[in-house]
Amino acid sequence: MSYVAPVKDMLFLINELAGLAEVNALPGCEDATAETVEAVLEENAKFAGEVVAPLNFPGDQAPSYWKDGEVFTSKGFKEAFKMFGEAGWQGVQHPQEFGGQGLPKLVATPCIEMLNAASISFALCPLLTDGAIEALLTAGSDEQKAIYLENLISGKWTGTMNLTEPQAGSDLAMVRSRAVPQGDGTYKVFGTKIFITYGEHDMAENIVHLVLARTPDAPEGVKGISLFIVPKFLVNADGTLGARNDAHCVSIEHKLGIKASPTAVLQFGDNGGALGTLVGEENRGLEYMFIMMNAARFGVGMQGIGVAERAYQKAVQYAKDRVQSRDLAGSAGPVAIINHPDVRRMLMSMRAQTEGARALAYVAAGISDFAHHHADAAVRKANQAKYEYLVPIVKGWSTEMSLDVTSTGVQVHGGMGFIEETGAAQHYRDAKILTIYEGTTAIQANDLVGRKTSRDGGATAKAFIADMRATEAQLAAIGSVDALAIQRQLTAGTAALEDVVDYVVTNFKQDIKGVFAGSVLYLKLAGIVFGGWQMARTAIIAQQKLDAGEGDAAFLKAKIATARYFADHILSAAQGLRSAIVDGSAGVMALSEDQF
Amino acid sequence: MSYVAPVKDMLFLINELAGLAEVNALPGCEDATAETVEAVLEENAKFAGEVVAPLNFPGDQAPSYWKDGEVFTSKGFKEAFKMFGEAGWQGVQHPQEFGGQGLPKLVATPCIEMLNAASISFALCPLLTDGAIEALLTAGSDEQKAIYLENLISGKWTGTMNLTEPQAGSDLAMVRSRAVPQGDGTYKVFGTKIFITYGEHDMAENIVHLVLARTPDAPEGVKGISLFIVPKFLVNADGTLGARNDAHCVSIEHKLGIKASPTAVLQFGDNGGALGTLVGEENRGLEYMFIMMNAARFGVGMQGIGVAERAYQKAVQYAKDRVQSRDLAGSAGPVAIINHPDVRRMLMSMRAQTEGARALAYVAAGISDFAHHHADAAVRKANQAKYEYLVPIVKGWSTEMSLDVTSTGVQVHGGMGFIEETGAAQHYRDAKILTIYEGTTAIQANDLVGRKTSRDGGATAKAFIADMRATEAQLAAIGSVDALAIQRQLTAGTAALEDVVDYVVTNFKQDIKGVFAGSVLYLKLAGIVFGGWQMARTAIIAQQKLDAGEGDAAFLKAKIATARYFADHILSAAQGLRSAIVDGSAGVMALSEDQF
Structure with missing residues (x-):
């Protein structure tokens, strides 16, 4: 039931993909040096893995309970939360003025992922507290800030x-x-x-x-x-x-x-x-609540990634331990099931989706830091638009993929997965809330279609697509078998996404129900294309490092192989989604209510 | 928590799609007239809906328990099982010689679906008993048959x-x-x-x-x-x-x-x-056990269809009852959520997949009856090969789709879906075993790849594909907007399936791990293409009846609309799957065990 945070992958993404150096150069982000960030992540990984992760399964088996108006949390939660507050983890991204560490979102994001991988149930308390802090920072009076912020940030x-x-x-x-x-x-x-x-x-x-x-x-x-x-x-x-x-x-x-x-x-x-x-x-409550909700929505996306990572680690462990059936290519006796192609496919599917969603979320966090801290207002504004476009995708896609990943995690365990004491089933049950709370996937998709795509005529989406095309050109320039395979799927995916953006913008007014009939599919398409794009970028960076003789070759080669898997197996669904959105809206509303 | 068996759809499929009249003409199937079958289904629907369905949720909340070596089943199960046996339901498909009704599999299949829709937990006992009966009928001695069969068939x-x-x-x-x-x-x-x-x-x-x-x-x-x-x-x-x-x-x-x-x-x-x-x-135990397993595998496929139907009915009811948010096309106040496009999309997705899997399973049952009862040995043999090809698809695809459908069912309920007393979550939990027991999806897929495709050089698969092409031609001849949309997707799906069959046959020996890396994807592709084909056939039949002025127009139009939805939204995934299988095998095995 253990959890070891993937700090190496996190640091790779933070440094190489999301551009920590550029974030560190922003005003107010001077503390976030590569060394500090590595130290923070390693310390957080220890806390999440050693203190919180062991509480997760017992907490499921002996949940919190209500008695006479009071609620008693599961064993160990109270003590762990005290340690959490005292260690300063609630304050990672909050202002030093109120006792926080004032670190960028790019640093807070992996911390949130780790805590949720350790235990979604535990991490929900800090997640909601983060939202309250954000709302008070934005809209609270000085008196309210003085009364509440320090105590919230300290975890008191x-x-x-x-x-x-x-x-x-x-x-x-x-x-x-x-x-x-x-x-x-x-x-x-x-x-x-x-x-x-x-x-x-x-x-x-x-x-x-x-x-x-x-x-x-x-x-x-x-x-x-x-x-x-x-x-x-x-x-x-x-x-x-x-x-x-x-x-x-x-x-x-x-x-x-x-x-x-x-x-x-x-x-x-x-x-x-x-x-x-x-x-x-x-009468401005909704506006303020959206501040909390937007922070919380991104956080729920991280919950999806966290639980997916946890389920993946558990499945890998089981697949390495469980010995059953001979190798297809021939072996004297039974082998660990990780050698069987379909088990391998399941693990790669879990791994690729989790890594893709993580890459996208961390990049989004970096963009958010630019939106908040950049000296130039125009740069802030452009990055804010980009970040807001990505929030429903990070929330919606990361959580939808977590349903698939945790389900596959149970499947890897076979019959044992269905037995509660194995623990795989808990992740499957826990993940199911993530596509529902803080706005269902449909609500995220409505946001993506309406406020984030139609409103600016698809401009933000198109700006991203232009960047994707540049990545495609880089892949072509590398020219390896893997790079070309990734490029082919990315090109098809980008084309599908562009078609759908055009379709949404063109038809939003004249066929609103038709457009919204495809809204969740558009969100899923955007998820795999953005995720696939970031995976492609990781493959390019990994190849550059390998060519330069830098870094851990096995790690870098695994990044390329996983990006290739993502392209072949996940991104390859793009054209089917495009077709369902553009051609398939008629069928969605065809029945009358009576016909159901 | 109610369940009303979709007898109208069942009878349509049995009569029009699976060819009850032809089955009824087979030697030994003379009792299965259209009138008798309708009466059996209606009586079974009543038993499943009134006696068994109400036990399902209480049984989940107060499960069976063990005490001192004895097991006490959930309240009401014992009484219901007694009624089940006395009414003769265990014996529907078993020989009259031992007290059964001797009806074809085409009639027993909807009965099994209904019982499982009512309660998988309850229906498992008869399902396993069916398997034991099959094994004894095939391999038991006369003495064993005399001792056991009558008591098993009577439910004693x-x-x-x-x-x-x-x-x-x-x-x-x-x-x-x-x-x-x-x-x-x-x-x-x-x-x-x-x-x-x-x-x-x-x-x-x-x-x-x-x-x-x-x-x-x-x-x-x-x-x-x-x-x-x-x-x-x-x-x-x-x-x-x-x-x-x-x-x-x-x-x-x-x-x-x-x-x-x-x-x-x-x-x-x-x-x-x-x-x-x-x-x-x-030393022939495995062979006999496969008799039980093949019967049970088909039955587990029906469990997937049953639980999907139950989840669908529950979601439709909630979507009609729950009033929230204004209509996108404009309304004074909030409307029932069934009017919101994404809710509608979710319901159509549940409905289309359930109907597609049901259509395929019933057609397979009819083929099994030809394999058992036809006077001509060559016809029996050809149908047996077809049936055996379909069994892993019915088992694997119907259960995989039930995971998606029951998950969507929770999603339709929003936050209420996550609360256990709503009941939607039970279906999501129950369904998860279906892709695991009686052979995981991977084991079904191995069977499909090895014994069912490679062994005959793809001949059975190709025979089916030839029939699909005939359906495509019929759609083209109808020429309506819906028929042409369905035809386009079916043509693409059939081409994808044919490519994959060729790939499997060609590469089975030289790249066994590569082929098996795509085995589950091949199974899923086969599921949506066969399901889409049968949905296309229902659309053709429905159109013919509408043109002739026969039947219930609203029901027939709904069949066409659902077939169209299936083509646009489900079958449209075929090319992505083809690409993942044919191009994507390299990525599956690319990592070494250490890299996980």
């Missing part, structure tokens, strides 16, 4: 996001929770929120709920939603904890996976009203 | 298959259980068997274990395995039950899914030896 307190209500799932227009101003700057909040991750637990002194609610005269729909801080315990002027607030956990869910993480139903205001303060301005 | 006793041992999973060469002849025609059996479905339970008076073991002088490997009947209770000469045999259940597994079905570890001979009798001849 944790944060939550309270969006969903029973009648309103993904549709926030239907939010009904109320916030009544008390005339003294505070509000009394009333309502029921469901699916609140770590909405109640015993790992921190206080829980800072960020809650969407409507003020009495707010307009209908999403333009009438405001954001409030509603702490579990009120905070006195001197920063000490005051009275228990009227925000209570009435139950937690019995879930398919991530069982150690409590998913709470929270009742606000049943005993007179939960006291809260407004974040930013009234 | 049940059967099991005992293959797997802890050190030997799919590799039966490693079986170590021993059978020592006692000189009186009986044997004493010793050994441990794992993963024995319904190896112990309280639903029947006796359990008839069919056990693979080695006699003292048996050759090594699979050629030294014999098959034994080892009943839980010995049977007296007068047919009454005698002493408890030395075959004991020492534990059952804690599994990801199908929790209501006990999966036993059985210990044979710990107290002196379990008494058994030899089935057929010594």
